[in-house]
Amino acid sequence: MTSTRDQRTVLADTSPDVDQGIGFDLAAYLTDRRLLVEAALESSIKVIHPETVYEAMRYSLLAGGKRLRPILCLATCELMGGTIDMAMPTACALEMIHTMSLIHDDLPAMDNDDYRRGKLTNHKVFGEDVAILAGDGLLAYAFEFVVTQTQGVPAEQLLQVIARMGRAVGAAGLVGGQVVDLACEGKTDVSLEMLNFIHTHKTAALLEASVVSGAILAGASETDVQRLTHYAENIGLAFQIVDDVLDITATQEELGKTAGKDLLAKKVTYPSFWGVEESRQRARQLTDAAKAEVAPYGEKGIPLAAIADFITTRTH
Template identity: 75%
Template structure:
């Protein structure tokens, strides 16, 4: 288990440094993920799971979980198992999204995709393994949290990852591919579920673990919904404007796949404006928390300024 002291502590507003905060949080999460998944028999499946889980990335989702738990009065130690589980589920979604039956992508985070290294069969099973292990990990490794809050976290995450969340969004995304008449309503549904549901779970589950009130959970939920949509809009923009080297994955794949995106409906400049407005609306939800919300506020700004 990673100690809270290793994760650093919240800084006062005058000295808050997002870069330092993200580096410290990411380092601690990498250590926790590495120790969470040792290689045992049968080695191939654990190696495949670790290949994608430990492939790097910004680790924004687990960092959001830790930040929201601390905002709500909890500690990093309370949230580390759930933060790791969220990254496991996110990694599952990337492995499966890259498969030939889905987006058929060769690169992810600058490395060959899981199925390119281990084959389609092991890649599917690696994703399945990460998904199921995520819930086991929360249930068995969470400490100093009332059982009811652990149960609530598992249920919330199960909904976010299932047919009513991430998987449902993926289904509508697949069904919409190649269609030219996809409405803004449908596009919003896809991304509110495929991307937004898990990101919302990151924020809300951290606060649930800390025992946040229903009113605070609602504020954090609205915050997360807005930054989740902003995150996807920026992703759509980067797919057009960034290179494969910058993205760490194939660039321009949305256009090649015939997908309707926010820039294809609005244009790039309006898409940027919409993303900025969503972030502003998100940040307004956290005004009541004062300086305790600084990490989440800074991450919200980071979402629209990132280059990968």
């Protein structure tokens, strides 16, 4: 979870910039890693009986997206001296968990959305009952997949990864953030502290688990884990601030989902506190702080620094 140190970063601090390095092609890096993740996800779930639920699971899991969470997992594993192969099962599992959260988030009882990643949401295609079960199926399978498919990683490190994934998705993480988010809808007295709580749990917790899990798989030291945790906390909140801005400024075609949902739901957002331009500035401050955390790794840290910049400058 976000520390007091990083909560202060959200509100004020500007950290030094980090040179991304000459010759690093982020677009090529992201495309290469995304294609590897897509191939692994495609083979991770087969359609067997009962076909409907497996089809629903695959429908949302294979619907595209940036694959940011699995890519971060792969990147930190490589940074700490591990391999893509040893991290790929966890990377896929993190995307399964993320997909579950999107399926459930889109339900009528939650955000009630019709589109996700440019396609009809799961419950619009398969019905609410199957959508709920498809999300449940992905969540359960994620943990099974890590345990049964990971090779070359000591059991103790694998247990740490499982524990972090469980915490990130449970009441101490994503679920808790979503509960508070729903409770705050339509309220006008939501504080900045409460908004930070929602998004350090609902959004940043799984991003943090993605970053840190890759490092743990590779046997990272406690110092490295702490440094990468701080990096993840900062990019997690920057990601949400940019999401809030895009909900106001982007079109449905750019977002791949309904634009303006936060305003319609009367949700308190970062732009509602700061306005669009200051929100963008706060996101850049968080990005600079994240990049400062990976600066000591030199050239090896360039992919993570570049991903931090990508989070702030993305348009969808």
